[in-house]
Amino acid sequence: MKTRILSACIMLPLLALVFLGGKVLLVACFVIGLMGVGEFYRGFEALGVKPCRWIGYLSALALAGVGLFHGSYPDRVMEYQLYFVWFFAVVLASLLYLFSIEKRQPADAAATITGAFYVVFFSYHVVLVDQSAAPVLVWLIFLSAFGTDIMAYFTGVAIGKHKLCPKISPKKTIEGSIGGILGSVILCGLFGWFFAEEYFVHCLVVGGLGGVISQLGDLTASIFKRKMGIKDYGNLIPGHGGILDRFDSVLFTAPMVYYYIVFVLGFGAGYPV
Numbered sequence: 625m626k627t628r629i630l631s632a633c634i635m636l637p638l639l640a641l642v643f644l645g646g647k648v649l650l651v652a653c654f655v656i657g658l659m660g661v662g663e664f665y666r667g668f669e670a671l672g673v674k675p676c677r678w679i680g681y682l683s684a685l686a687l688a689g690v691g692l693f694h695g696s697y698p699d700r701v702m703e704y705q706l707y708f709v710w711f712f713a714v715v716l717a718s719l720l721y722l723f724s725i726e727k728r729q730p731a732d733a734a735a736t737i738t739g740a741f742y743v744v745f746f747s748y749h750v751v752l753v754d755q756s757a758a759p760v761l762v763w764l765i766f767l768s769a770f771g772t773d774i775m776a777y778f779t780g781v782a783i784g785k786h787k788l789c790p791k792i793s794p795k796k797t798i799e800g801s802i803g804g805i806l807g808s809v810i811l812c813g814l815f816g817w818f819f820a821e822e823y824f825v826h827c828l829v830v831g832g833l834g835g836v837i838s839q840l841g842d843l844t845a846s847i848f849k850r851k852m853g854i855k856d857y858g859n860l861i862p863g864h865g866g867i868l869d870r871f872d873s874v875l876f877t878a879p880m881v882y883y884y885i886v887f888v889l890g891f892g893a894g895y896p897v
Contacts, residue, residue, distance in 0.1 A: 642762060647692065649762075650751050654688040656867055660857075661743040663866045667852040668735045674728065675735035676721045683714050683740040691751045714740045742875065743868070749878035756882065757891035760820050764812050764827060765881050768834025769873040771811040772804035773842065779803025793846045796839075805835030823889075830884055834877045841876030845869070 641652045661680040668675050690706045697703045718736040722728045753762045780800025788796040809831035816827025845868060849855065858866020885891050 639766065642766060645754050645759060645762065649754050650688060650691050653747055653750050654684055656871060657684040657687075657744040657747045659867045660747065660871065661739045663857040663868050664739045664743050664848075665735065667848065667854055667857060668739075670852050670854055673735050674732045675739055676718065676732070679714065679717045679721065679736050680739045680744065682717075683710070684744045686710055686713070687744060687748050691748070691755065694755050746875040746879055747871065749882045750874070752882045753878065753885065756885050758823065758885050758889060761823060761827075761830070761881060761885060763815055763819070764830050764834065765874060765878045767811045767815055768808045768831055768881075769838045769841075769871075769877045771831075772808040772835045772838045773873060775807025776800040776804025776839065779807075789843060792843050792850065796843075801839055804839060805832065808832070808835035808838070826884070826889065829888075830881060833880060833884070837876045837880045838873035841873040844876070845872035 641649055658681060661684060662677060665675040665677055665680060687710055690703065690710065694703065697706075715737060718733045718740070721736060722730065722733050750762060750765055753759065753765060776796070777800065780795070780797045780803070783803075784797030784799045786798040787794065788798050788801050809828055812827045812831030812834065813824070816824035820827060845857075849857065856865025857868040
């Protein structure tokens, strides 16, 4: 427990990147996506699957390039279309990777595509929220993800008795899950009350949704690790593992917050704004 708490404290200064936002946050997300997709592919390699690391790395670079010039395009439609070009390019490159037919298997292409979308594209939604008409809500991504994780952990340790998903994550409990959701609602609500009063009710809603979604993200990462036969994605962060072990819930909460802004708040009408 002490190691986890110490590691969490060490990571607190990283929130300064969220405060700075803009290109600083974009670069940070690019680095996390780059490291994360590398960890993800390494997990598949433990199974004998051979995803193409270069496609994953170049997909992160290309996506960051699109975001870097946000606001410089003639119109929003063009930026929107560039994301579709990115989707097409990732899938096409991954399928062309199979042309070395004697060395590659369909699983290699599937793993390559999964890494690019699951790690790189999902994490990039942090940038999309920061570039939206409500950039202040980018904080909800991390308050919800990390708040749920922390509160679920301590609630589970204190009163957890009933297993949540024993075959996926044996230590997680129903009590811890509920505590995590409540913690997310409280943290996001406090943020809305003090820093985003006009979005207060929405902060509560996002906190509740994020409390559920972030745990699904955590459990999804656990499923991958179990199938890959690894305990952690890496050992970069003492007590937490690799980048993906710390940001697995963010991969789910970031898209949720962005699409909430687009479809519920009505900012963007479906386009990156």
